[in-house]
Amino acid sequence: MTKNNEEPRIGVYVCHCGTNIAGVVDVENVATWAKEKLGTQGVVVSRDYKFMCSSLGQELIEKDIKEHNLNRIVVAACSPHLHEKTFRTATSNGGLNPFMCEMVSIREQVSWVHTDKVIATEKAKSMISGGVARIVHHEPLQPMSVPIHPATLVVGGGISGIQAALEIADAGYPVHLVEREPSIGGHMAQFDKTFPTLDCSACILTPKMVEAGNHPNINLYTWSEVEKVDGYVGNFVATIRKKARKIVEADCTGCGICQEKCPKKVIDDVFEAGLGYRKAVYTPFPQAVPNYPVIDVENCTYFEKGTCKVCEKFCPTNAIDFEQEDELISIEIGNIILATGYDLFDARKVSNYGYGRLANVFTSLEFERLTNASGPTGGEIVLRDGKTVPKSVGVIHCVGSRDKNYNEYCSSICCMQSLKFAHLVHERSGAEVYNFYIDIRTPGKGYDEFYLRLVEEGTNFIRGKVAEVSDTARNSEEEGKLIVQVEDTLVGKQRRIPVDMIVLSAALEPRADAKEVGKLFGISCSANGWLIERHPKLDPVATMTEGIYIAGCAQGPKDIPSSVAQGAAAAARVIGKIQKKEIELEPIRASVIEEKCSGCRICNNLCPFNAILFHEDRMVSEINPALCQGCGTCVAACPAGAIIGTGFSNEQVLSQIEGLLMLNIEAAATD
Amino acid sequence: MSDNNFEPTIIGFTCNWCSYRAADMAGTARMKYAPNVRLIRLMCSGRLDPTFVFKAFANGADAVLISGCHPGDCHYVDQNYKALRRFHLMKRVLSQMGIEPERIKLLWASAAEGAIFASEVSKFVDQVRELGPLNWNKQNGGIAAAEPAKEEVAA
Numbered sequence: 001m002t003k004n005n006e007e008p009r010i011g012v013y014v015c016h017c018g019t020n021i022a023g024v025v026d027v028e029n030v031a032t033w034a035k036e037k038l039g040t041q042g043v044v045v046s047r048d049y050k051f052m053c054s055s056l057g058q059e060l061i062e063k064d065i066k067e068h069n070l071n072r073i074v075v076a077a078c079s080p081h082l083h084e085k086t087f088r089t090a091t092s093n094g095g096l097n098p099f100m101c102e103m104v105s106i107r108e109q110v111s112w113v114h115t116d117k118v119i120a121t122e123k124a125k126s127m128i129s130g131g132v133a134r135i136v137h138h139e140p141l142q143p144m145s146v147p148i149h150p151a152t153l154v155v156g157g158g159i160s161g162i163q164a165a166l167e168i169a170d171a172g173y174p175v176h177l178v179e180r181e182p183s184i185g186g187h188m189a190q191f192d193k194t195f196p197t198l199d200c201s202a203c204i205l206t207p208k209m210v211e212a213g214n215h216p217n218i219n220l221y222t223w224s225e226v227e228k229v230d231g232y233v234g235n236f237v238a239t240i241r242k243k244a245r246k247i248v249e250a251d252c253t254g255c256g257i258c259q260e261k262c263p264k265k266v267i268d269d270v271f272e273a274g275l276g277y278r279k280a281v282y283t284p285f286p287q288a289v290p291n292y293p294v295i296d297v298e299n300c301t302y303f304e305k306g307t308c309k310v311c312e313k314f315c316p317t318n319a320i321d322f323e324q325e326d327e328l329i330s331i332e333i334g335n336i337i338l339a340t341g342y343d344l345f346d347a348r349k350v351s352n353y354g355y356g357r358l359a360n361v362f363t364s365l366e367f368e369r370l371t372n373a374s375g376p377t378g379g380e381i382v383l384r385d386g387k388t389v390p391k392s393v394g395v396i397h398c399v400g401s402r403d404k405n406y407n408e409y410c411s412s413i414c415c416m417q418s419l420k421f422a423h424l425v426h427e428r429s430g431a432e433v434y435n436f437y438i439d440i441r442t443p444g445k446g447y448d449e450f451y452l453r454l455v456e457e458g459t460n461f462i463r464g465k466v467a468e469v470s471d472t473a474r475n476s477e478e479e480g481k482l483i484v485q486v487e488d489t490l491v492g493k494q495r496r497i498p499v500d501m502i503v504l505s506a507a508l509e510p511r512a513d514a515k516e517v518g519k520l521f522g523i524s525c526s527a528n529g530w531l532i533e534r535h536p537k538l539d540p541v542a543t544m545t546e547g548i549y550i551a552g553c554a555q556g557p558k559d560i561p562s563s564v565a566q567g568a569a570a571a572a573r574v575i576g577k578i579q580k581k582e583i584e585l586e587p588i589r590a591s592v593i594e595e596k597c598s599g600c601r602i603c604n605n606l607c608p609f610n611a612i613l614f615h616e617d618r619m620v621s622e623i624n625p626a627l628c629q630g631c632g633t634c635v636a637a638c639p640a641g642a643i644i645g646t647g648f649s650n651e652q653v654l655s656q657i658e659g660l661l662m663l664n665i666e667a668a669a670t671d
Numbered sequence: 672m673s674d675n676n677f678e679p680t681i682i683g684f685t686c687n688w689c690s691y692r693a694a695d696m697a698g699t700a701r702m703k704y705a706p707n708v709r710l711i712r713l714m715c716s717g718r719l720d721p722t723f724v725f726k727a728f729a730n731g732a733d734a735v736l737i738s739g740c741h742p743g744d745c746h747y748v749d750q751n752y753k754a755l756r757r758f759h760l761m762k763r764v765l766s767q768m769g770i771e772p773e774r775i776k777l778l779w780a781s782a783a784e785g786a787i788f789a790s791e792v793s794k795f796v797d798q799v800r801e802l803g804p805l806n807w808n809k810q811n812g813g814i815a816a817a818e819p820a821k822e823e824v825a826a
Binding site for chain 2: 079080081105107108109110112113114115116119120123126127130519522524525526527532544545588606608609629630631632633635636637645647648650653654656657658660661664
């Protein structure tokens with residue numbers, strides 16, 4: 001009997017999920033069994049159906065609720081994380097409170113992980129028995145409605161983040177765009193040409209950067225990082241650390257005189273990938289947005305030695321402020337988009353390819369800078385000496401990708417990028433190009449056509465994983481060259497190919513601090529370290545945490561079109577949320593029954609959200625439902641049993657334990 | 672049930688955010704593991720009332736698995752530490768009651784660790800199989816004796 005003395009009338013629905021469940025679990029048998037054996041518990045209807053989540057499956061539930069006067073629904077199908085919403089909606093369409101529905105995961109926890117059909121079927125029965133025992137104690141719950149703050153935080157100012165920020169800002173809502181580097185633009189700002197159309201990266205990116213920089217709805221925080229995030233969907237509070245630029249932004253005009261006059265040259269290993277220099281006061285590149293420079297405190301002569309201040313002397317607007325401190329800014333937002341991008345694989349790890357040891361082995365990012373018209377060589381493809389034009393270039397694909405020793409995944413962009421490199425070498429220097437590949441992967445619009453074009457241009461394609469790049473010559477032809485040792489698998493023999501320059505198409509890797517970022521925002525990383533989406537196919541930009549979205553390479557390696565698409569998709573999701581103005585939260589909350597509370601205050605210190613307050617006058621604790629997140633720790637700790645956790649009450653869990661073990665008890669009885 | 676082909680029954684508690692999703696992940700990746708564990712989803716491992724564990728033993732479970740987010744990864748800041756504290760307490764109480772402490776296991780599994788979840792479950796099942804059946808409900812005169820309030824259920 002349930003709490004309000006209502007006789008439970010339960011409907012059990014066993015899903016075949018095509019053959020996903022029915023291939024291992026005898027679903028008809030389970031459904032018949034539930035009707036027969038669980039009838040005493042209140043099961044009135046029990047059915048199996050091909051696809052419960054289909055509209056016909058849902059209608060089945062709705063119809064049964066009305067015809068059989070059901071008041072509780074148990075669906076044995078996939079994980080509740082996939083379809084709980086679906087079946088709660090069906091339950092609600094049938095006229096019941098949506099929380100009178102319980103899902104039992106017999107796909108993820110039974111049919112997909114077990115092979116013995118008899119055992120799997122028995123386990124499915126036990127689990128349904130647990131679900132039925134549990135649902136008897138379900139109570140109607142009312143979702144809590146909370147307002148959605150209209151502002152959005154976008155973390156990462158690469159192309160994906162810029163796209164997301166612009167879409168939301170254009171829709172009329174405020175955006176806070178936070179970027180760690182002094183300028184937005186991300187990796188795309190470092191490239192010269194983009195595949196397969198070969199349009200100039202800067203020409204298509206900089207207008208977007210400027211737009212983001214000038215947009216009345218976008219607050220740009222560059223040289224800044226998010227330090228803390230509190231709250232929940234609709235009502236997050238983020239703390240941004242705006243690192244001291246040592247430049248007063250309000251006064252700086254971006255004239256660039258300080259950079260000109262600064263006497264300190266520093267190797268730029270971020271934007272120029274170590275190939276060029278910048279000053280100690282700098283903007284990473286001329287088109288930087290915003291255009292205010294940053295003083296690099298670690299390398300500035302004044303901060304090192306206490307004298308210099310040349311920049312201050314020459315600044316026409318007195319915008320230099322050596323005393324400037326980091327600023328902590330607290331912002332309120334409703335949603336968050338993480339577009340934190342990728343790091344390039346450290347090619348030094350593949351020591352047999354000689355990067356870092358052999359001067360003329362370059363990484364893909366270095367090569368991008370070499371080909372860039374505004375790069376350190378003005379777009380000249382030259383060797384490390386800065387003047388010799390290579391007569392032959394080898395491009396090695398899959399460095400650190402598709403390799404058991406480093407990353408097993410395909411970095412997805414390297415084939416196209418390597419083809420682009422080959423084209424640029426042809427175009428700029430006419431040198432001989434060899435592309436060493438395992439497979440050519442060109443599955444994008446116009447991508448394979450680009451490959452065919454390269455074949456016609458005369459690039460030498462050699463299929464085989466390069467064993468070694470060395471400078472040990474065996475004959476006069478190899479003298480002074482880099483020799484690529486490779487098995488040409490199409491010809492079936494070992495080859496030694498001497499070239500002047502090697503470019504390593506290095507893997508895209510998750511940011512080194514992706515795990516910490518995940519932790520900060522309360523989302524998870526995959527085993528490889530990429531941020532995890534809610535569903536790999538059907539929900540690629542949402543995450544398991546409501547109100548947090550991901551876009552671009554933070555989610556996995558991808559090219560510019562896909563990064564832009566994800567940025568826009570995440571923005572669309574956020575705009576939808578904002579326009580609804582309110583969001584319904586799971587009503588899973590704890591509450592204190594005052595009459596039972598002894599005022600011991602054990603629960604008070606357990607709550608990490610400070611949701612429990614103590615009334616000194618009445619000597620009882622009370623839980624603030626707006627602050628309570630529903631973890632249930634206080635429920636478990638209360639010695640008087642005075643705290644109730646909705647959705648996961650003691651009755652519900654204890655009954656589920658009984659239900660799960662019911663078959664065992666029966667078996668023991670017949671022993 | 673004879674002891675040489677004894678298959679233990681294990682009740683597992685998972686949190687909603689990490690370990691239940693690890694089980695989902697194991698499923699999605701079709702990783703095979705021992706079918707002896709039946710999972711109960713809680714919002715957080717901090718919700719685990721020790722009563723749940725004793726109840727599972729009283730009702731015939733041979734072992735109990737408690738699973739949550741890795742320390743530092745808790746969706747609710749640090750409530751899995753509370754689960755950790757209770758776990759050690761429960762182990763002591765169980766051994767005082769004559770139950771081998773090896774019959775409860777604490778497993779941290781992140782949402783990405785389907786493989787770890789699957790292999791640890793299988794290992795635990797092997798460990799409990801070695802210990803043999805608990806039969807706590809029978810030894811103590813059945814569930815009715817362990818839990819006088821619920822006689823109807825046992826009968």
